[in-house]
Amino acid sequence: MVIDSKEFFKELGIENPFGNTPEDKDAVKIILDYIDIRDVDNPTEEMKLAAVKQNGLSIQHIENPTKEMQFIAVKENGHAIKHIENPCLEIQLAAVKQNGYAIQYIENPTKKMQLITVKQDGWVIQFIKNPSEEVKLAAVKQDGWVIQFIKNPSEEVKLTAVKQNGWVIQFIKNPSEEVKLTAVKQNGLAIQHIKNPTEEVQLAAVKQNYSAIYHIPNPSETMQIIAIKQHVPVRFNFNNPSAKVLKALYEENSEFAMRYFEKHPELFKQETLDKIK
Numbered sequence: 001m002v003i004d005s006k007e008f009f010k011e012l013g014i015e016n017p018f019g020n021t022p023e024d025k026d027a028v029k030i031i032l033d034y035i036d037i038r039d040v041d042n043p044t045e046e047m048k049l050a051a052v053k054q055n056g057l058s059i060q061h062i063e064n065p066t067k068e069m070q071f072i073a074v075k076e077n078g079h080a081i082k083h084i085e086n087p088c089l090e091i092q093l094a095a096v097k098q099n100g101y102a103i104q105y106i107e108n109p110t111k112k113m114q115l116i117t118v119k120q121d122g123w124v125i126q127f128i129k130n131p132s133e134e135v136k137l138a139a140v141k142q143d144g145w146v147i148q149f150i151k152n153p154s155e156e157v158k159l160t161a162v163k164q165n166g167w168v169i170q171f172i173k174n175p176s177e178e179v180k181l182t183a184v185k186q187n188g189l190a191i192q193h194i195k196n197p198t199e200e201v202q203l204a205a206v207k208q209n210y211s212a213i214y215h216i217p218n219p220s221e222t223m224q225i226i227a228i229k230q231h232v233p234v235r236f237n238f239n240n241p242s243a244k245v246l247k248a249l250y251e252e253n254s255e256f257a258m259r260y261f262e263k264h265p266e267l268f269k270q271e272t273l274d275k276i277k
Contacts, residue, residue, distance in 0.1 A: 037061050056080035067091070078102035100124040111135070122146040133157070144168040155179070166190035177201070188212035206230075221245055228252055 037043055037051035038061045045066075051058045052069050056077030059065050065073070065084070070091050073080040078099030081087055087095070087106075093113060095102040100117030103109050104127035109117075114135045117124040122143035125131055131139070131150075136157050139146050144165035147153055153161070153172070158179050161168050166187030169175055175183070175194070180201045183190040188209030191197055197205070199220065205212035206223045210230035213219050219227075224241065225248040241249075250257040 052076065052080075057083070059083050074098060074102070079105070081105050101127070103127055118142060123149075125149055140164060147171050162186060162190070167193070169193050184208060184212070189215070191215050224248075 037048065037058050040047060043051070043062075048062050048065065048069055049072060051062070052065070052073040053076060056073035056075070057080050059069060059073040059080050060083035062069065067088070070080075070084050070087060071094060073084070074087075074091055074095040075098055078095040078097075079102055081091065081095040081102050082105040084091060089110070092106050092109065093116075096106070096109070096113050096117050100120040101124055103113060103117045103124060106113065109128070111132060111134070114128050114131060115138055118128075118131075118135055118139040119142055122139040122141075123146055125135065125139040125146050126149050128135065133154060133156075136150050136153065137160055140150070140153075140157055140161040141164060144161040144163075145168055147157065147161040147168050148171040150157060155176065155178075158172050158175065159182055162172070162175075162179055162183035163186060166183035166185070167190050169179065169183040169190050170193035172179060177198065177200075180194050180197060181204055183194070184197075184201055184205035185208055188205040188207070189212055191201065191205040191212050192215045194201060197216075202212075202216050202219070202223060203226070206216070206219070206226050207230075210227040213223055213227040216223065221242050221244055224245045228245070228248045229252060246257070249260065
């Protein structure tokens with residue numbers, strides 16, 4: 001159904017729909033909130049403005065919207081820029097400030113726009129062609145996971161990403177020792193995604209999270225003791241633990257240690273006890 005704007009308001013008993021009295025304004029506002037601009041024949045400028053204020057995307061149904069309408073539309077919903085032909089830089093900037101993902105509808109966005117968007121949400125970098133080093137760094141600083149969308153990231157970008165989230169080392173090919181260390185210091189469990197980690201990386205991982213030891217084949221005596229001191233009872237399943245390891249277990253939780261000895265009588269030898277006590 002198409003509504004004639006003048007007749008529509010007359011039928012509602014509003015003789016001066018865009019008058020300046022508070023009563024006129026309140027009545028029209030309530031009515032326009034429930035009108036789809038597509039149902040209005042020859043809508044007035046005020047009706048168009050009201051429509052984009054209520055829903056920015058309604059600008060797609062307005063022919064030749066004014067700059068004011070464009071501004072109001074993108075400030076309400078940044079994605080409205082998709083329906084604006086040749087938007088000026090000011091409109092583009094307003095759109096990405098409202099919603100960073102609006103950048104996907106902008107040809108050749110400026111560096112300023114790119115930085116605004118990735119600082120809002122790093123995942124927006126997926127929609128930026130050939131981002132600069134500064135934009136890449138800002139994106140991974142906001143969310144390390146987005147490194148998976150960056151081709152040939154620099155060492156600095158890699159370090160920034162794992163510093164934000166160590167888990168993302170899984171997306172980095174041939175990470176350096178520094179990147180590995182940074183990753184496990186942020187999240188010890190990231191060691192699961194590191195091939196042949198060095199002793200230093202293993203130690204750093206266990207110090208950050210005792211559970212990392214479950215992902216290390218044949219952990220050293222030092223690592224076992226660090227894990228025990230972090231959490232007792234740790235899921236104690238070390239093969240042939242040394243007297244030092246058993247002593248650390250006993251010192252941290254003697255009750256748990258004794259239960260462990262009862263389950264493993266082969267360890268319950270006098271010479272071992274002498275070393276523990």
